Amino acid sequence: MVRRGGGAPRRDDAGAPPGAGAAVTTTEFDLAEGIAVLERTPGVLRAWLADLPEPWIRADEGPDTWTPFDIVGHLIDGEETDWIPRSRIILAQGADRRFTPYDRFRHLRLADGATLGGRLERFAALRAGNLVTLRGWTLTPAQLALTGEHPEFGTVTLAQLIATWVAHDLDHLMQLARVMGKRYAAAAGPWRAYLRVLQS
């Protein structure tokens, strides 16, 4: 991002100035809108990462941080163990509505020998199947208000869980851009001062 040459006050081109968060209008969850994001994520990842040179795929932010390859593995874990299984616990409304903790590091332990291309396709297939399930439920507002028990937060609603599924996708797309962008923090030279991605 290149700042104008004139005398305008400096402003972060990448978005809101720090501290502007209070002005943001947040929105209640809308299932159809949420699904519109969820169904696009596999295609976004494929367009972004498929056949990308290996140094980008293996880039990280330092020790104990994730590469793009790791991020896709983590998204697969979510499809397999988190969003739909937890939704089922809520919808069943059994005596024990406590969720199994989400193992965020599962993908790092599974020595599955996967390639990035394989992970991208697996994620796409899992996501597609999970959206068939979600749409098939034709959830009512009353169902979206049903609750389960998060192991740390306590009571949460189905709407909050599915909204988090959406925001979680966006969180990791943000991470992906950040991890990759940081590789060029030095290469960009003095422009670093105007690119938030190089400062984060």
Add this chain to the structure above:
Amino acid sequence: MVRRGGGAPRRDDAGAPPGAGAAVTTTEFDLAEGIAVLERTPGVLRAWLADLPEPWIRADEGPDTWTPFDIVGHLIDGEETDWIPRSRIILAQGADRRFTPYDRFRHLRLADGATLGGRLERFAALRAGNLVTLRGWTLTPAQLALTGEHPEFGTVTLAQLIATWVAHDLDHLMQLARVMGKRYAAAAGPWRAYLRVLQS
């Protein structure tokens, strides 16, 4: 992002802990790697935004911040007025190598009546043409070391300019994820604490 239920210390699931920046290994610019990112961005944006419900396209982070629609307009401005025109100034090595300031708000003034779909296609066409130009130059290391004069930074190299083009794409993909993710800061309920995108 859902934290494990166990007793592990809290760690930001979205990537590096704050302050970890010093540990990041930055990389010198590689033209082929850079082009691999640049050529993918139009497809990433199309997969992410095409036909997305309007509330996502018009979401922002508060007053004087950009929507996804604005971001695509800004990327178009870069293709038309910044990266290649500035590269030409450097490569010409004329007496005056000073860049024209980049008008970051040009897209907000141009009442072009564009739709998002139109902008996505226009960006894709401009980017494709600019990459034909860039590849056609078959730049040597000596050419990548040639310099121009940034109106504020002073002397910069062609390699820095092109590395910034790449990082600028990633910066705005990060912004896109952030702008959209913030819409669900309230809807995600207590999970907000574990999603960096909802806190930024």
